[in-house]
Amino acid sequence: MYVAVKGGERAIENAHRLLAHERRGDRNVPELSLAQISEQLGLAVDRVMSEGSLYDRELAALAIKQARGDLIEAIFLVRAFRATLPRFGATEPVDTGAMRVQRRVSSTFKDIPGGQVLGPTFDYTHRLLDPQLAMASDPDAPALAEASHAPTPRVTDILGQDGLIEPSPQTVEGAPVGDLTRDPLGFPAGRDLRLQNLARGDEGFLLALGYSTQRGYGRNHPFAGEIRFGEVEVEFFAEEIGFAVPLGSIELTECQMVNQFKGSATEPPCFTRGYGLAFGQSERKTMSMALVDRALRARELGEDLVAPAQDEEFVLSHSDNVQATGFVEHLKLPHYVDFQSELGLLRKLRREFAEANAEPALKEAAE
Amino acid sequence: MDGNMSGNTLQERRQGAMQVLSHAPAADIALRMAELPLPPYQQLRAPENGLVMVRGRIGGDGAPFNLGEATVSRAAIRLHSGEVGFGYVLGRDGEKARLIALCDALIQSPDHASAIEVKVVAPLRAEMRAARDQAAAQAAATRVDFYTMVRGEG
Numbered sequence: 001m002y003v004a005v006k007g008g009e010r011a012i013e014n015a016h017r018l019l020a021h022e023r024r025g026d027r028n029v030p031e032l033s034l035a036q037i038s039e040q041l042g043l044a045v046d047r048v049m050s051e052g053s054l055y056d057r058e059l060a061a062l063a064i065k066q067a068r069g070d071l072i073e074a075i076f077l078v079r080a081f082r083a084t085l086p087r088f089g090a091t092e093p094v095d096t097g098a099m100r101v102q103r104r105v106s107s108t109f110k111d112i113p114g115g116q117v118l119g120p121t122f123d124y125t126h127r128l129l130d131p132q133l134a135m136a137s138d139p140d141a142p143a144l145a146e147a148s149h150a151p152t153p154r155v156t157d158i159l160g161q162d163g164l165i166e167p168s169p170q171t172v173e174g175a176p177v178g179d180l181t182r183d184p185l186g187f188p189a190g191r192d193l194r195l196q197n198l199a200r201g202d203e204g205f206l207l208a209l210g211y212s213t214q215r216g217y218g219r220n221h222p223f224a225g226e227i228r229f230g231e232v233e234v235e236f237f238a239e240e241i242g243f244a245v246p247l248g249s250i251e252l253t254e255c256q257m258v259n260q261f262k263g264s265a266t267e268p269p270c271f272t273r274g275y276g277l278a279f280g281q282s283e284r285k286t287m288s289m290a291l292v293d294r295a296l297r298a299r300e301l302g303e304d305l306v307a308p309a310q311d312e313e314f315v316l317s318h319s320d321n322v323q324a325t326g327f328v329e330h331l332k333l334p335h336y337v338d339f340q341s342e343l344g345l346l347r348k349l350r351r352e353f354a355e356a357n358a359e360p361a362l363k364e365a366a367e
Numbered sequence: 368m369d370g371n372m373s374g375n376t377l378q379e380r381r382q383g384a385m386q387v388l389s390h391a392p393a394a395d396i397a398l399r400m401a402e403l404p405l406p407p408y409q410q411l412r413a414p415e416n417g418l419v420m421v422r423g424r425i426g427g428d429g430a431p432f433n434l435g436e437a438t439v440s441r442a443a444i445r446l447h448s449g450e451v452g453f454g455y456v457l458g459r460d461g462e463k464a465r466l467i468a469l470c471d472a473l474i475q476s477p478d479h480a481s482a483i484e485v486k487v488v489a490p491l492r493a494e495m496r497a498a499r500d501q502a503a504a505q506a507a508a509t510r511v512d513f514y515t516m517v518r519g520e521g
Contacts, residue, residue, distance in 0.1 A: 054436050055457070090421075146507060154428070156426065170429055171431065192425065
């Protein structure tokens with residue numbers, strides 16, 4: 001039986017009006033501009049672009065403002081927006097080896113061609129709150145030094161020259177690139193689909209899973225072979241033009257994890273690898289992603305499947321925070337009719353329980 | 368590709384110009400275009416916003432995978448003399464896509480190619496390189512110079 005419940009419209013309208021008021025906050029405080037969010041909360045923008053799976057700084061900043069700083073709500077808004085635009089096609093794969101590096105560190109080699117470049121990082125800060133930032137700040141201009149124009153090859157490319165690390169899997173002729181925004185995810189999923197899923201996956205979820213592998217739940221002995229952040233050029237092959245069109249550049253973070261060995265009777269042992277790539281400066285995200293990518297290769301590498309991070313269906317089905325928040329948060333929407341039926345069932349069970357327990361007492365009294 | 372003039376084929380010149388223009392603010396392109404006498408043209412494709420799926424490679428150098436989408440604006444115009452120009456650029460700035468399309472058509476026109484290169488693309492290329500050099504110099508200052516401490520007589 002359906003029970004029509006009406007009367008919420010005015011309450012909803014007024015709730016949204018109150019939300020807008022609370023979002024604005026004290027009107028004596030200047031309102032945030034999108035440029036302020038984009039420029040001064042840049043890492044929040046990067047996270048919303050990564051997990052919203054849409055590179056557009058201005059839209060991500062708008063989403064953060066609209067969501068009152070709730071980043072998962074902002075990611076939800078960005079995902080919903082992307083569904084309103086047509087897709088022109090897919091870009092040429094970006095070349096991270098040609099990145100204009102702003103930061104590039106390796107924990108495996110001290111001396112790497114191109115050097116260790118710290119860039120803008122929280123590393124080596126003391127994590128003490130800075131009271132001066134509570135006032136208007138006017139930091140010194142960055143130091144300058146003569147830039148080397150030497151190439152900055154990926155550390156994995158260097159290891160690969162000596163065959164010390166497994167090569168990356170190459171394109172299988174004619175195999176399409178999996179796209180989970182077009183086709184529902186099935187299992188087992190190829191590495192392309194796994195990486196797409198992880199790239200848009202929740203940073204906190206991936207961080208916890210990556211951490212679990214370090215603590216022994218699917219241990220795979222990682223080293224951060226290299227983390228790099230900077231700009232790469234994006235090109236798009238447009239049919240009507242007939243060549244790859246430069247679209248501009250985007251900021252990316254890439255992490256190459258180097259892990260312990262595999263080998264066989266016919267192949268000498270070599271390092272294995274896990275890969276992380278994300279929009280913007282997203283270092284924790286790409287490191288976690290690379291740990292989980294490697295853990296998810298357990299079956300391929302003949303390792304025992306014993307830990308949550310190695311369970312492809314578990315990881316890939318629960319990594320998306322928009323799906324997760326949708327299902328968790330739907331619990332707060334009206335379930336009055338469902339609940340009425342449960343309540344009816346519970347009352348019936350309790351009545352039966354009471355009757356069953358009353359009978360022996362009556363019998364005893366009769367005897 | 369570095370947006371330079373080393374490429375001599377028409378396609379390389381067009382790609383080089385598109386790369387420079389894609390990095391310039393629309394207002395800067397418009398300002399420089401305003402100094403040039405422009406031939407008559409018509410719009411073939413009104414500016415339109417959409418998405419491209421940005422691809423990466425597994426391990427950086429392996430098979431491609433879909434990383435996530437990016438917003439793109441595109442437009443196309445035709446000069447009355449027949450040249451068709453295309454503009455594609457990251458973001459949602461339709462006016463910028465239109466300006467790039469116009470430049471792309473003019474580069475293909477023998478009457479206008481050199482003026483576009485000299486008055487529009489070359490100065491914007493210089494600005495792009497200056498900005499990149501600045502960023503590279505800032506990063507270079509954070510490069511670690513390791514030195515080894517020698518203890519005892521080694």
